[in-house]
Amino acid sequence: MTGTLYGVGLGPGDPELMTLKAARLIGGAKVIAYPTLAGGSSFARSIAAGHIVPGVREIVMDIPMTVDRAPAQAAYDLGAVAIRAELDAGHDVVVLCEGDPFFYGSFMYLYARLRADYPVEVVPGVSSVMSCAAVAGLPLAARNEVVTIMPAPELARRLSDTNPTQILPPCDTLVVMKLGRHLKAVRAAIEGAGLIDKAIYIERASTPDECVMPLSQAPEKAPYFSMILIVKGADPWL
Amino acid sequence: MTGTLYGVGLGPGDPELMTLKAARLIGGAKVIAYPTLAGGSSFARSIAAGHIVPGVREIVMDIPMTVDRAPAQAAYDLGAVAIRAELDAGHDVVVLCEGDPFFYGSFMYLYARLRADYPVEVVPGVSSVMSCAAVAGLPLAARNEVVTIMPAPELARRLSDTNPTQILPPCDTLVVMKLGRHLKAVRAAIEGAGLIDKAIYIERASTPDECVMPLSQAPEKAPYFSMILIVKGADPWL
Numbered sequence: 001m002t003g004t005l006y007g008v009g010l011g012p013g014d015p016e017l018m019t020l021k022a023a024r025l026i027g028g029a030k031v032i033a034y035p036t037l038a039g040g041s042s043f044a045r046s047i048a049a050g051h052i053v054p055g056v057r058e059i060v061m062d063i064p065m066t067v068d069r070a071p072a073q074a075a076y077d078l079g080a081v082a083i084r085a086e087l088d089a090g091h092d093v094v095v096l097c098e099g100d101p102f103f104y105g106s107f108m109y110l111y112a113r114l115r116a117d118y119p120v121e122v123v124p125g126v127s128s129v130m131s132c133a134a135v136a137g138l139p140l141a142a143r144n145e146v147v148t149i150m151p152a153p154e155l156a157r158r159l160s161d162t163n164p165t166q167i168l169p170p171c172d173t174l175v176v177m178k179l180g181r182h183l184k185a186v187r188a189a190i191e192g193a194g195l196i197d198k199a200i201y202i203e204r205a206s207t208p209d210e211c212v213m214p215l216s217q218a219p220e221k222a223p224y225f226s227m228i229l230i231v232k233g234a235d236p237w238l
Numbered sequence: 239m240t241g242t243l244y245g246v247g248l249g250p251g252d253p254e255l256m257t258l259k260a261a262r263l264i265g266g267a268k269v270i271a272y273p274t275l276a277g278g279s280s281f282a283r284s285i286a287a288g289h290i291v292p293g294v295r296e297i298v299m300d301i302p303m304t305v306d307r308a309p310a311q312a313a314y315d316l317g318a319v320a321i322r323a324e325l326d327a328g329h330d331v332v333v334l335c336e337g338d339p340f341f342y343g344s345f346m347y348l349y350a351r352l353r354a355d356y357p358v359e360v361v362p363g364v365s366s367v368m369s370c371a372a373v374a375g376l377p378l379a380a381r382n383e384v385v386t387i388m389p390a391p392e393l394a395r396r397l398s399d400t401n402p403t404q405i406l407p408p409c410d411t412l413v414v415m416k417l418g419r420h421l422k423a424v425r426a427a428i429e430g431a432g433l434i435d436k437a438i439y440i441e442r443a444s445t446p447d448e449c450v451m452p453l454s455q456a457p458e459k460a461p462y463f464s465m466i467l468i469v470k471g472a473d474p475w476l
Binding site: 009011012014015016017018019020021023024100101102103104105108111115120122123124125126127130131133134135137138139140141142143144145146147148149150151153154157169170171178206 | 247249250252253254255256257258259261262338339340341342343346349353358360361362363364365368369371372373375376377378379380381382383384385386387388389391392395407408409416444
């Protein structure tokens with residue numbers, strides 16, 4: 001009998017926004033696995049820390065941050081080999097995932113490598129999108145409104161193709177994730193579309209470093225864990 | 239000192255997909271509030287049931303299901319009056335919300351009525367979108383892919399305006415929620431757009447009645463708690 005691979009969503013950062021199921025699986029795990037970025041500490045492990053039992057085996061995948069995808073994929077290859085060895089020995093492996101495993105999560109790279117050979121269970125988590133809306137006090141969508149979620153690098157790519165009023169997709173609520181170095185370009189696009197007054201900037205929602213402010217007052221540089229919410233509909237309110 | 243209004247997300251249905259924070263707040267609540275639909279039982283209360291303590295006061299808002307919005311809004315008016323009385327007496331009120339409170343959630347109607355006068359905290363929950371992706375084994379989005387979430391009634395409305403190839407928004411991943419009586423029209427639109435082979439139908443994800451199947455095999459009638467996922471990107475996989 002092989003072990004089961006669990007992809008466990010940990011939520012946006014506040015350890016209390018983890019699900020009961022995630023806490024149970026982490027607390028019972030003999031083997032956990034998680035990525036670190038370029039030798040740094042693991043945000044995912046820090047969220048889960050209070051539930052990890054002493055003596056657990058930890059498979060750490062150090063993911064290089066390069067524009068070329070090959071080095072990161074090679075790191076997932078290595079991680080998958082180590083996870084395979086545990087699963088083949090009949091041990092379950094709990095992969096720690098920030099937010100939700102299948103929503104812009106790196107778990108899918110392990111899933112792609114292992115799902116054909118082992119039982120896999122994905123435990124969904126609270127997405128940072130919902131957490132940002134909660135801390136901003138901004139209902140995201142009501143009734144039949146359309147929500148579009150766009151990573152900032154895609155928005156920046158479109159900006160270089162066309163004019164700023166056409167790059168934002170038609171929708172009632174627009175969520176721009178993964179701002180990082182693209183914040184300035186994204187802000188210009190939002191200004192160009194006449195939406196700056198509706199744009200809220202949120203950084204590291206649900207963590208001690210959380211910031212919420214109008215986009216017009218946001219700093220020049222944003223971390224990766226930041227987001228802009230634009231809710232156009234007046235509909236949510238009554 | 240007035241009490242605090244909590245809008246607490248309960249996740250998609252499996253009580254174990256509730257957050258630790260939601261479980262703590264419900265377990266400590268002396269007053270809870272929740273909607274029921276047209277005299278039926280409350281799905282939200284059933285998710286939370288294992289954490290509700292004996293002797294809690296329950297504010298039940300019976301929401302009529304009518305096309306006209308006024309009767310439902312009158313029911314939220316009544317609920318808000320009852321909640322106000324508790325908050326004014328210094329009691330916290332925990333509002334039970336299926337999924338996430340600010341993502342197509344009825345909590346926003348109470349929020350609109352009460353937020354100016356009382357402290358409010360929104361506790362985000364696992365959305366059914368993430369739960370459906372998890373049970374379907376289908377990563378929703380990777381890297382810089384664009385995700386659009388559209389309620390089925392809006393899709394049906396567009397169908398009556400224009401031709402089926404134009405009603406689906408351009409995106410890498412399309413999520414169609416709240417299928418209900420619109421399933422047939424939605425399926426026709428997806429067939430018209432040549433996307434039927436990529437469309438997965440999911441009903442009541444994470445509950446004992448969960449169903450997952452290709453949209454091409456889905457039943458003619460869908461419940462409100464059902465969804466279609468269309469992931470076009472090949473990108474997630476490697």
